[in-house]
Amino acid sequence: MIAASRSFYSAFKVSFQETQGRLLYELGNGQWDIPGLRLLLEKIIPERGVMEDYEVEHEFPGVGHRTMRLNARQVFYEGGADTTILLGIEDVTGRRALEREREELLRQKEILLEELQHRVANSLQIIASILLMKARAVSSEETRSHLRDAHQRVMSVAAVQSHLHVSDGIDQIEVGSYLFKLCGSLADSMIGENQPIKLKVVADNSRLGSTQVVSIGLIVTELVINALKYAFPAGKARAVVHVTYESDGEDWRLVISDNGVGKEYGGPAAKGGLGTVIVGALVKQLEARMEVRDAEPGLSVSITRASFTSRVPKAA
Secondary structure, eight states: OOOOOHHHHHHHTOOHHHHTTSOGGGSTTTTTOOHHHHHIIIIIHHHHSEEEEEEEEEEETTTEEEEEEEEEEEEEOTTOSOEEEEEEEEEOHHHHHHHHHHHHHHHHHHHHHHHHHHHHHHHHHHHHHHHHHHHHHOSOHHHHHHHHHHHHHHHHHHHHHHHHHHTTTOSEEEHHHHHHHHHHHHHHHHOOTTSOOEEEEEEOOOEEEHHHHHHHHHHHHHHHHHHHHHSOTTOOTTOEEEEEEEEETTEEEEEEEESSSGGGGOGGGOSSOHHHHHHHHHHHHTTOEEEEEEOSSSEEEEEEESSOOOOSOOOO
16 A cells, blocks of 8 residues: 555554555455455456445454445556556445344334234224124115125225235325226125126226225225116116226326116215215315216216316217
8 A cells, every 4th residue: 555544544543554565455454355355456447447336344453343335446647657546445334234224124114014904904804794794684674785885885995905915005006906806896796696787997007095096996886886776776688887987197087877777766966875975075085076967878977086088988
């Protein structure tokens, strides 16, 4: 070594006499005698002129266990053929310790989040099972209907929770995938062989926050249940309920329509029902507006956030 800074002498507890004129690999107890570092200083730097962010982890005498980050450059002298290497050493021990601590905290957070998700999922499944069991046990058809509706509301929230788990806790859910899963669950539990009704979903692959998706899911649950229960009282060939979702930036439109008897069954426009109250509150929470109109045949309910022009062709 030709020379070293005061901070080098102070940090590594060495003197000027112990350093000057000696090879870097001979300093101290040989802590710098690292094959990879020798290769860089003797071969790669002379060829390429630079070494960046090479880290050395070692037990340094009088200093302790440290992680050092090295950067080197060739220095050329005007009018001379000789070159030297300028070596910079940065103690990054504290930084690496903080990074390891952060990684450990993130790992613990992920474990806790996963455990919480499992507990939430189990709790929702238990609640849904109890509601379904009670629905089968009661004698009142009206009570049974209310319990089944409550069961579907719980399953709607459970579907969002499961999507969060699949997304590794990321609070952005693909709406289309969620609606397909939710409507599949509704169809499996509500559509019987005596009245085959098709439940079709058309949705883009945009994402929304879990809070918004929960609200949209509950709206879809209420309106689809309503359509499946009341839109086809006398049975109908080619009975179908459409769920359409499309977005444009932060704006979106959700449409639930059917080809049933239309406003004759009251549907979501009816006043006073629990489902109507739930849908109205959720629409308000989403800062959206709801429009109910005759689809001729059937009924169409659109929930629109801000100004949105539909690009999806009307269903046949």
